Amino acid sequence: MTLAELSKLLFSPVTLLLYTTSMLAYLYAMAFTKVDRSADEAALAGNRARILGSALAVAGVAAHVAHILTRSIASGRWPRGNMFEFSSIMALTVVLGGLVILQWRMRRAEVMGFVLLGALITLGLSLLVYAEPAPLAPILDSWWRAIHVSAISLAAGIFTMGFVFNALHLLRDTAERRVAARTEAFGGSTVGAAFAGTPTDEDHDQLVDTVAERANPDPDALHDALHDDAYRLALRDALADRWLGVRFPWRIALGSIVVVTLFSLTFQRTSATLAMPLITLAIVGLAWWAVPYLPSASTLDSLAYRTIVFAFPIWTFAVITGAIWAEQSWGRYWGWDPKETSAFLTWVAYAGYLHARATRGMRGRGASWFGIVAFCVLMFTYFVVNLLITGLHSYAGL
Amino acid sequence: MTRIDSADPPEANPPVRRRRSRPGPLGFVLESVRMAWRWLTRMRTALYLLGVLGVETLVATVVPQEPNVPRTVTAWRAGTEGPGETVSAFIDMIGAYDAYGSPVFLATLLLLFTSLTACLLPRTRAWWRIARSSRPPRTNHLGKQEQVARFETTAEPEEALATGRALLGRRRWRLRSPDADPGAEPQVAAEKGHVLREGGSLLFHLSFYVLLIGVVLGQLLGFSGQVGIIEGDEHSWTETQVAYWSSAPGRWWSGDDHRRFEVTLDRFDVDWHRDPAFGGQPSLFLSHVTVTHPDGSSREDTVGGNDPLVVDGMKIHQLDWGYAPRVVIEEDGQVVHDGFLTLSATEEGVWHGAAKAPAADPDIGLDLFLVPYAPTDEAGRPQITGAPWDDAPLLLFRQYVGDLRLEAAQGVNTLDLAGLVEMGNGALRPGRSVDLGEGVTVSFPELRRWVGFQVSRRPTVPLLLAGAVLVLLGLVPALYASRRRLWMTATADPSTGRTTVTVAGRAFQRPQAFAAEYEDLVRALRRELPAPADPPGPSPASENRTSDPRPPREQVVRR
């Protein structure tokens, strides 16, 4: 086996599998610790799952780093040459950022499942632009470029985390608001709200089941649990619409699928255009299932803000070093080349998010929409500009 | 100096209302101007303007820009590429082919900067006042703050407060003077981070002016020009206005600003990865040049892809290169053309150019293609390949005669075929010549290369760099510094002879970070004050609302 083959193997399947199983373990941990906080046994199971998830994520990071190292040795240069390498580093940033900042520093392991999901999507996209390791064109071989590209991929990775939180915030916030609105109509009872929408028999059965299964004799605890479970069901119910006899967040799914399908055209591959909507559907389903277990909307909002605030100066720095590199190699610091333009656009979009956060009346949902749009701009900068619009930055390596 | 209690920064979105004003048209105009100004100072307006700027930039990303890719724009206008002529006409109408030079873009920038000014003036004034002469406010709601801790000490109340003051002072908190409120119950009030955070934000926004000045002055004072120089050419190139192929002098750049140094290209090294897997990617471009100053001193140096050469404050970049065949045309034994042609690359991997001989009668024009690597196969025929290295060059040409119409503008590498008739064609290896009949011979004595250099002077680059550094220096405290306040009281309990100390705090941003800082402060304070010998009773000595080491779950973080 050559080094290049080993490197490929380390990436797919090893890294991908480790990240996927880690994500599943984290998601399991999130649901389990939340459902039965009172029962020690269940909390312990959740805790074990979280530890397993962390271990798998760390192993995944190790395999990922090994992949990058072997690949650099095989091509005799640092992995900054093409889009595949860039996306791979971006995903690594997402996982590492999640482990170090979220789990270790902020003790917010419960959202790690979704952070890994974000990393996996990034890696999936990177496979769409896969290229064999190749030497770098001499014009790309500069220190400023190395700094510029590192900073860009770091910031893009952290922005990806921010997007995950923005999206979850909007989802959770919508659910919370709808439940609150219904609760008011039903005299302040969340139990009432659970059935306020369009109560279905499954909902009812499930609720009764959960209550019956609870072997806790303490009536107060029972009441609390009932209350909690009812609230969770209500949250999930609030997002669902009935269509073809199936309750599912159809409208959210439709919106996401339209956007993703448009985006998938960038890759000009039928397989991508067919698969991406289906994956989106699955992700919406997953997020819907997870809504009750997520941290509260305001926590998600503050996580999103803190992540984006962390990435924004890095992106600013990256744009500045890009200009320095352009001055060095093309003799002009800024030429409104499509890539430069869209990096600037991304910067403006995130500055818009920060302003929205500081503007009364836009804080919260409004700001999160800004964050979503800003991330779409980032994806546009990265994929659409590289693949469809040609400029001087023709390093996509395709 | 009168001291004021420090307060929040000015309202970011002040209401815009029409006040009753002086009657008459003048009053109306004045009032409208005042309203427009108020509207511009709103942050929400800035947000809209940023949105408009974003949309314009997006358009400019999708639509090809004339200053960058003129050829694509020509193709879009002609309808041979892009969305067709109708859409193209619309794009032209809104000026989107040159979005950054369009009036709409300039107007947006103007509005944005006006808004910035309108927004920053009151903010800067308020910041200055706060930084110079504000004092932390007292609180009447000690128990209602985010963080509250109580503990007992045997120290006297005044002593406890003095210790607290000293501790906070050492940690660089801004303190309210103890003499500020005669007659009131003694209270320590302290504040930190407000000057830094708002100051950082102001620095960040103000540095946009530095960038703006840098860009505008750079446009006016700068110069950039392009020229191609042939490898080993015995005539050196002199840096003067007329010597450039094309140039873009700023409005305040004068002909006297040219440096008049001379450049010769001694050698140009170029190489490729010849492994077919990498498709002939280039691995090396390096120009070896000799620069001679007007005073006669000269030096040898190199210009590389990422390694420009600075001569007398002008930067020489190597941007482009191409093959330069020497083509000699003779008519009846007379040389009518002898020179190196600067061929340009085409997408197919062949190089294209034209030789023009107006001295011949009638004019002779050659439309040329150079295939750098065309090895001869067994049958003796040249194999055309797309490889870029010149190991087996072959020059193909078509001969035209007639009128070259050189009086009309035309590219150096294209012929104007309107007045020409095609005569025949030929192929040449280096060192060969071919007889085209009617006394005309064409020869191809040697193949060299030419390099396209950009020579530029951008005097404001250091200023721009300083502006960029200021942007970052301002951004970091603007985003990460947090404004926080702390209060402390001490009351004596005559029955026990002890003093109860209450420390309360609140953070306007980053409550989690503040919780840790606060805990540390309280701990340090307790260490410095003498603790009572026996901790009294079962009631907890310290009551900290966030006893959980984890940050409180449902905390709403302001920004």
Ligand code: HEM
């Ligand atoms: C030129 C484009 C602009 C950009 C890129 C920009 C960017 C930013 C950024 C990144 C922040 C976050 C820093 C912080 O939280 O303190 C910020 C804050 C702020 N910006 Fe801007 N800004 C621009 C123009 C403006 C204008 C025109 C105004 C006024 C109308 C304005 C008013 C503010 C205010 C008041 C804050 C502070 C928010 C707060 O801390 O509460 N900005 N700006």
